[in-house]
Amino acid sequence: MAQDEARVLKRGDEVVLRVDDAAFEGKTIARIDGFVVFVEGAVPGDTVRVRILKSKKKYAEAKVVSVEVPSPFRVIPRCRHFGACGGCKWQHVDYQVQLRFKQQQVVDAFERIGGFAGPNVLPIIGAEEVFFYRNKMEYSFAEQEWLESLPPRGEDASPGDSEIGNAQSAIFLGLHVPQRYDKVLEITECHLQSDLSNRVLNFVRAFARRENLPVYSSDRDAGYLRFLVIRQSVRMQECMVNLVTFEDRPEIMTRFTAELLSAVPAVTTVVNTINAKKAQIAFGDVEKVYAGPGVIHERLGDLLFTISSGSFF
Numbered sequence: 001m002a003q004d005e006a007r008v009l010k011r012g013d014e015v016v017l018r019v020d021d022a023a024f025e026g027k028t029i030a031r032i033d034g035f036v037v038f039v040e041g042a043v044p045g046d047t048v049r050v051r052i053l054k055s056k057k058k059y060a061e062a063k064v065v066s067v068e069v070p071s072p073f074r075v076i077p078r079c080r081h082f083g084a085c086g087g088c089k090w091q092h093v094d095y096q097v098q099l100r101f102k103q104q105q106v107v108d109a110f111e112r113i114g115g116f117a118g119p120n121v122l123p124i125i126g127a128e129e130v131f132f133y134r135n136k137m138e139y140s141f142a143e144q145e146w147l148e149s150l151p152p153r154g155e156d157a158s159p160g161d162s163e164i165g166n167a168q169s170a171i172f173l174g175l176h177v178p179q180r181y182d183k184v185l186e187i188t189e190c191h192l193q194s195d196l197s198n199r200v201l202n203f204v205r206a207f208a209r210r211e212n213l214p215v216y217s218s219d220r221d222a223g224y225l226r227f228l229v230i231r232q233s234v235r236m237q238e239c240m241v242n243l244v245t246f247e248d249r250p251e252i253m254t255r256f257t258a259e260l261l262s263a264v265p266a267v268t269t270v271v272n273t274i275n276a277k278k279a280q281i282a283f284g285d286v287e288k289v290y291a292g293p294g295v296i297h298e299r300l301g302d303l304l305f306t307i308s309s310g311s312f313f
Contacts, residue, residue, distance in 0.1 A: 013051070041064035045071030045072055
């Protein structure tokens, strides 16, 4: 395909490309006679069939339809939600290869943007733990679920509807897929934080459904549940559960706290942040502590940090 032909690629076109390099934000780069195509979902070294999502004068954007010839750098993603969630962009790439791509991006930034010739960039020091490393996870409640695949014909109910009775009381807890803020992908096991975090996540979902607690809707400016924020310290072995709600319902929080501590004793503090504004953020003007000190602690070297529910850490 000539470059002039490549530039007339239209949205919806499908082409087979060889992926050459890694780009930022989890995308990769393929070229058609010098014309750049940014590909989502591929790995450098792949030969893939892609669908064009956007076509500009100097580049196009595309998404993988199928992998024709897999790259030797590909690995099997550990998480079953990979590809839909968006929380992990490179889980299908060997970790040591990820480090090489990242290092090359640093070099490119110095050379192309900074104008430095041949910068001496030392090798990246990789993480000892490539899973279960985060100290904070923020999950969202929603009334609608993002389905990774459509239900079989004639089965309109979303997974989980049978557990909660009817669609009017639908309660889903998980992560927003990229570019969608009205639905969440139901997460039962995330590999970013810890097994303890997953146990808290699943308890909170079950409690909310059993109590039939309404999810906050910005359209109606009504409801109760907004976010679940879990903070952990690795060295001090402490865990904070922060339930972010639209209203103050102490009777619910008191029962929630007692049952949570019984089900997951490793939780060391329980906080209720109340955000009565429309802004969909996991912060609020009022914070009530229902168990423990309302903070957790973490040690880094000789320093001991005190981390509150609103801390950036």
